[in-house]
Amino acid sequence: MTTTLERPPAAAPEGPPAQPRPALRALSGVLAAGAAVGVGHLVAALTDPVTSPVLAVGSALIDAAPTPAKEFAVRTFGTADKPILVGSVGVVLLVFAAVVGLVAWRRPRTAAVAIGLLGVAGAAAALTRGPLTDVVPSVVAGVVGVLALQLLRTRTLPGAGPAAGSPASATDAAVGRSRRGFLLALGGTAAVAALAGGGGFVVGKVRDAGSAARRALGLPAPASAAAPLPAGVQLPGMTPFTTPADAFYRVDISLVTPRIDASSWSLTVDGMVDRPVTLSYDDLLALPMIERDITLTCVSNEVGGSYVSTGRWLGVPFSAIIERVGVQAGVDQVYSYSADSGYTCSTPFQAVSDGRDAMVVVGLNGQPLADERGYPARMLVPGLFGFVSATKWLERIEFTTYAKRTAYWTERDWATDAPVLTQSRIDVPKSLATLAKDKPVIAGVAWAQHRGIAKVEIRIDDGDWQETTLADDGGIDLWRQWSFRYDGPAGLHSAQVRATDLDGETQPEERTKVFPDGARGWHQIQFTAE
Structure with a gap:
């Protein structure tokens, strides 16, 4: 009788690499970028804070922005223009990192190059403003970003399904271990981002404390003291x-x-x-x-x-x-x-x-x-x-x-020589505010540093110019306050102001932009008189 040896069944081919859900993939990209930025920020805090990758890119954008864009930012956002810029860079980084995370499991090389480009961008921006050593925080950030994303990508199952004949329990255990490993990697990456960013903050505070201690020593007495102000x-x-x-x-x-x-x-x-x-x-x-x-x-x-x-x-x-x-x-x-x-x-x-x-x-x-x-x-x-x-x-x-x-x-293209212009402003009341009947005083300031203010005039509605009462003069390098008692009818009115300096020059009426050598024109408000 012939004995037939049966071959064991061939193992089923593994499926394509398993992928986390899209939200987790996007989160992976964000956390990898967060770890990169956090570590880069810490390295910059230990060397030079302005070389932090996000700040380096933001500073380069400021340099590259055309003058009209800068004028718009200062005019629209005032002193909040820079926080808004940093926040905008952060939002773009967040979206970019999420997209990188989404494609990382299907196109790992593309994702690695993309997140590495964050470091390249920071390094290139730093080079435009400083020495070669300024690129170190961005280079470190790029390396950390690539390694963090690679760590997260390799903490998932190597295949989509079990080999033929494998016990279901073994497959379930493998899935569980992989899921735990992936979640632990996510948590670890988040911790690195938080600890590095927090470390940079602490380093900055330590520096501030040292600076405060030095300033606590005070200043010397002047050899020539300022004269008392009137x-x-x-x-x-x-x-x-x-x-x-x-x-x-x-x-x-x-x-x-x-x-x-x-x-x-x-x-x-x-x-x-x-x-x-x-x-x-x-x-x-x-x-x-x-x-x-x-x-x-x-x-x-x-x-x-x-x-x-x-x-x-x-x-x-x-x-x-x-x-x-x-x-x-x-x-x-x-x-x-x-x-x-x-x-x-x-x-x-x-x-x-x-x-x-x-x-x-x-x-x-x-x-x-x-x-x-x-x-x-x-x-x-x-x-x-x-x-x-x-x-x-x-x-x-x-x-x-x-x-x-x-x-x-x-x-x-701003002016090379830029003497301060003769200017004036109405401070009381604020525009569209009410001028109280028991205190009908319009007041403000005027300045023409190193020339001084000779007079300030005000015009109510389309009436004649009337001279205001000037406060005491502190000197030609200082602004000067003025006031005017309004005795006109109640209701809605407008007020314009203009100043004349001690050289006899009066503010021109025509408005100009601040670029390239300062804004000109008369300040005007509307107010309601009781």
Whole structure:
């Protein structure tokens, strides 16, 4: 009798790689990107916060944005323009990461390249603003993103179905182990994202604490103190004449406030000089200081806008710096460098050498500068818009020529020389508000720094111009308050205001945009008189 040996049945081929549900795949991409950004942020916090991948990309977008787009952002969103930009970059990143996660199981190589491109984009953006070392956080972020996505993708079943003849219980156990492994990988990736992001936040707080401790040491007394302001510079119920330091307007290009350790900071003064010098923070504080009340204005201030503030500043006069380094013949520009994302500023040499109170500032309203105001040191030149005079987070001053250096905003077609325009504003009442019958006073401020205000006039509806009552004058580098008692009929009315400076120039009526050298025109409101 012949015995027939039966072959065991061939194993059924494995099915295609198992995939999590679409929502979990999308979540995988988001968490992988979150881990990448979190780790990149931590690395940047340990080196230079502005090189964090999202911030690097956002800063590059600011640089690349056309001037009309920047004007629109400042006009529409004010000081919230940068948080909105960062949030927008975050939303785009979120959507992109979710799409990468959706395709990762079917096209793993494509997904890996796509998420790696996040690091490439951050590195490329960082390179446009700084040295080669600035790419490190973005490169690390790209590597972490690729590894995190690969980890999540490999924590699922290798096939869609069991091999023929396999016990169902064994298959169920494998499915359970795979599901647990995948969920654990998701949780681990989320933890990495949270811990790394939180670590970057903690590092920033530690730096802030060190900076606060250094500032607690205080400031030296000025060799030349500010003269007391006349009691009558402040009108009752009006905008504070001296702006509290935390209420100062702020306009700069940085997406994150530079946090500078004064103990390692230095200011280099060089260029066309006989004796270049590098000053530590303590060296700077040891120099004779002046204290002055000065009003600062931004060129982005629209007619009637709020980008104008007044403070009591403490700093080293430029005259002392010029004498110390020995400026050579032919210099026509002071070119300043900031820690604010590679920002540079162009100031006419004439404006820092003609006797006005131009200075390198270390204090505001009796306290060391806050981080947001430019700590450890910034520039201030009365009579010029801030974008050509008020460099914050100052690192270097180069005495040079306009032919050799072109500053950040000049490259973007803003004016090279930008003296503050004669401007005025109605603060009381606010537009569309009611003017009380028992206090029918319209009031506001006017400014023409380094020229001073001679008079302010108001026109109700289409009537004649009437001269207002000026508050006491604090000096030509300060704004001046004014008031007008309304005695007209009740109802809805309009009011326009215009100022004349001490040079005899009156504000023009025609409105202009802030680009390229400041807004012109008369501020107008509507109000209801009781």
